[in-house]
Amino acid sequence: MKINHSTPENSIALTTSLQYxxxxxxxxPTIPNATTYWRCSSCxxxxxxxxxxxxxxFHAPSCEVQEC
Incomplete structure (x- = not known):
């Protein structure tokens, strides 16, 4: 599977989002079909x-990413 790490359209500034x-x-591993995930540390x-x-x-209305 190929993963595209390019910035999507409608994206927030990378300098803002990457810090969160x-x-x-x-x-x-005890979870069936375990996978990886990403998290916003703010919301x-x-x-x-x-x-x-x-x-x-994607972020909650009160998230710091929304305020930037």
Whole structure:
């Protein structure tokens, strides 16, 4: 599987989002079909696709990423 790490359209500035995006995190091996995920350290939202965290609409309204 090929992963595209390019910046998606409608993205927030990388300098803003990168300070809040953490990951990849691994799910515990006890979970069936465990995978990796990414998390916003400001609002706590998670996704298995890093590119989701580069969109302002993904974050909670009170998230610091929204304010930048």
């Amino acid at each position: 995006i953490t990951g990849p995190h691994w799910e515990p 706590g939202r998670e996704s298995i696709r890093e590119r989701d965290l580069h969109r302002t609409t």
